[in-house]
Amino acid sequence: MAQVTLAVTAAAIMSRDVITVSPTDTAAAIAAKLNEHDISAVPVVDATGKLLGMVSEGDLMRSFGLRNAMRRAWWLDILAEGDELAPEFLDYIRVDNRRATDLMTRDVVTVTEDASIDEIADLLTQRRIKRVPVVRKGRVVGIVSRADIVRTLARKV
Numbered sequence: 001m002a003q004v005t006l007a008v009t010a011a012a013i014m015s016r017d018v019i020t021v022s023p024t025d026t027a028a029a030i031a032a033k034l035n036e037h038d039i040s041a042v043p044v045v046d047a048t049g050k051l052l053g054m055v056s057e058g059d060l061m062r063s064f065g066l067r068n069a070m071r072r073a074w075w076l077d078i079l080a081e082g083d084e085l086a087p088e089f090l091d092y093i094r095v096d097n098r099r100a101t102d103l104m105t106r107d108v109v110t111v112t113e114d115a116s117i118d119e120i121a122d123l124l125t126q127r128r129i130k131r132v133p134v135v136r137k138g139r140v141v142g143i144v145s146r147a148d149i150v151r152t153l154a155r156k157v
Contacts (some may be wrong), residue, residue, distance in 0.1 A: 010120060010134045011113035013152050014142030018133070020045045023052055023101045030055050030100060041131060043108075044100045049139040053104030056130075060103065110135045111144070121149050 019037045021030050021044055033042060034057060041056035110133050111120055120132060124146055134142035 008117040008152055009113060010111050010115045010117075010142065010144050013117065013148045014113075014134045014144045015148065016142050018043060018140055018143050020049075020140065021055065021100050022046070023099065023104075025100045027060055027098045027103060030103070031060055034060075043133050043140050043143070044104045045140055051108060051110065051133055051135055051138060051140050053100070053106045054108050054133070055100055055104045059105065062103075108133060112136065113141065117149060117152060120144050124149070 019033060019039060019042055021033060021042050023044055023046065025033075025044075030042065034040065041054055043051055044053040044055055045051055109123060109127050109129060111123065113134055113136060115134075123132060124130070131143055131145040133140050134144060
């Protein structure tokens with residue numbers, strides 16, 4: 001089967017109204033934004049729009065993993081002994097107070113506006129990622145997701 005090559009660039013298919021978060025946004029605020037916009041990740045940008053990292057649903061879910069399950073068990077053992085509640089435990093059971101800077105992936109794969117759809121598709125496949133920010137001079141100007149590529153391929157059929 002021959003490979004289809006399209007002369008389409010990131011600029012032609014990217015979403016330009018990129019939903020972003022600031023480095024100080026809380027995990028709860030990020031989760032709310034993902035839910036509100038029905039997206040699975042957001043770029044973390046500074047006040048000038050410079051890309052600092054990405055936070056995905058997976059990054060948010062990490063806090064519910066095995067490490068924290070073990071911490072919960074340890075704290076429950078302390079409680080069972082009748083010891084006084086430790087301040088760290090009280091912090092732990094409060095709303096997650098981590099910030100975007102605590103959660104984000106810092107080494108973000110990016111493309112420029114002139115990247116071809118073929119290059120982007122290869123990048124997403126090879127890196128096993130779902131989306132890639134489009135940057136100009138380090139600032140986010142768009143984002144291309146797997147859905148954007150599939151949508152473009154569907155229009156070409």
